[in-house]
Amino acid sequence: MKDHIVTTDVKPQVEAFFDEATNTISYVVKDPASDACAVIDSVMDIDHAAGRITYEHADRMIDYITAHGLSLEWIIETHVHADHLSAAPYIQEKLGGRIGIGEKILVVQDVFGKIFNEGTEFQRDGSQFDRLFTDGDTYSVGGMACFAMHTPGHTPACMTHVMGDAAFVGDTLFMPDGGSARADFPGGDAGELYDSIQKVLSLPGDMRLFICHDYGPGGREIAWETTIAEERETNIHVGGGKTREEFIAFRTARDAQLSMPKLIIPSIQVNMRAGEMPHDGQGNMTLKVPINALK
Numbered sequence: 015m016k017d018h019i020v021t022t023d024v025k026p027q028v029e030a031f032f033d034e035a036t037n038t039i040s041y042v043v044k045d046p047a048s049d050a051c052a053v054i055d056s057v058m059d060i061d062h063a064a065g066r067i068t069y070e071h072a073d074r075m076i077d078y079i080t081a082h083g084l085s086l087e088w089i090i091e092t093h094v095h096a097d098h099l100s101a102a103p104y105i106q107e108k109l110g111g112r113i114g115i116g117e118k119i120l121v122v123q124d125v126f127g128k129i130f131n132e133g134t135e136f137q138r139d140g141s142q143f144d145r146l147f148t149d150g151d152t153y154s155v156g157g158m159a160c161f162a163m164h165t166p167g168h169t170p171a172c173m174t175h176v177m178g179d180a181a182f183v184g185d186t187l188f189m190p191d192g193g194s195a196r197a198d199f200p201g202g203d204a205g206e207l208y209d210s211i212q213k214v215l216s217l218p219g220d221m222r223l224f225i226c227h228d229y230g231p232g233g234r235e236i237a238w239e240t241t242i243a244e245e246r247e248t249n250i251h252v253g254g255g256k257t258r259e260e261f262i263a264f265r266t267a268r269d270a271q272l273s274m275p276k277l278i279i280p281s282i283q284v285n286m287r288a289g290e291m292p293h294d295g296q297g298n299m300t301l302k303v304p305i306n307a308l309k
């Protein structure tokens with residue numbers, strides 16, 4: 015962890031945008047000292063049955079950024095999402111900003127490039143993104159110092175982004191009563207996920223933690239903000255000092271019961287291209303459905 019850059023005195027303004035269709039929370043994070051902002055984990059709307067994409071959710075974020083006179087510097091993906099499609103290129107076209115993801119996107123592109131039997135036109139070097147973050151990489155939003163922490167396990171490319179006193183954890187942790195995300199996608203690993211969670215929990219206890227998905231367990235209201243201290247004490251999967259062995263046994267058994275996310279097939283194809291739809295060689299946007307290829 016970069017102790018020198020963990021400055022919980024800097025408190026960015028965080029605006030959350032909940033997407034009901036996919037239970038995703040996207041964020042606009044504003045530097046408290048300037049008009050600079052970042053977008054985290056945007057959503058493109060898809061009617062999969064109809065093969066139709068639209069941008070209501072992204073437009074809400076764009077309208078917010080425009081209405082507040084903010085300048086968009088970064089469009090960050092915490093990982094290659096399997097349950098929603100990114101709107102990063104659409105937002106970039108309207109507002110600018112650089113699209114960033116973890117450098118292990120190369121692993122994800124390699125694994126899923128094979129599963130989707132992609133041709134050579136699909137580059138597996140991360141070049142679809144403007145910035146590939148490595149573990150401990152620093153960057154800034156306006157004057158606010160930020161850093162990226164590699165937190166694999168849910169997927170190989172998962173990163174947690176720390177901006178002042180706020181950490182954006184992607185799917186590495188859910189709210190304390192939601193636990194953690196699955197670790198059984200290709201390239202996922204329950205032991206790695208446990209280690210990554212410990213890394214996140216070693217951040218300062220009063221740091222605000224913003225999660226990427228919430229399903230309102232037990233019928234409670236949708237929520238997305240907690241603290242590192244709360245997660246350490248009460249997270250149902252790892253809180254209160256659960257051991258690595260206990261976590262791996264639990265996570266592996268649970269994951270074996272889960273079916274694939276509804277949108278995994280379109281999501282991966284689009285998100286591993288930084289949010290661009292694949293084309294069929296004649297300029298048409300087309301998605302593939304590989305048969306019996308996802309285990």
Ligand SMILES: [Fe+2]
Nearest residue numbers: 094095096185
């Ligand atoms: Fe995810």
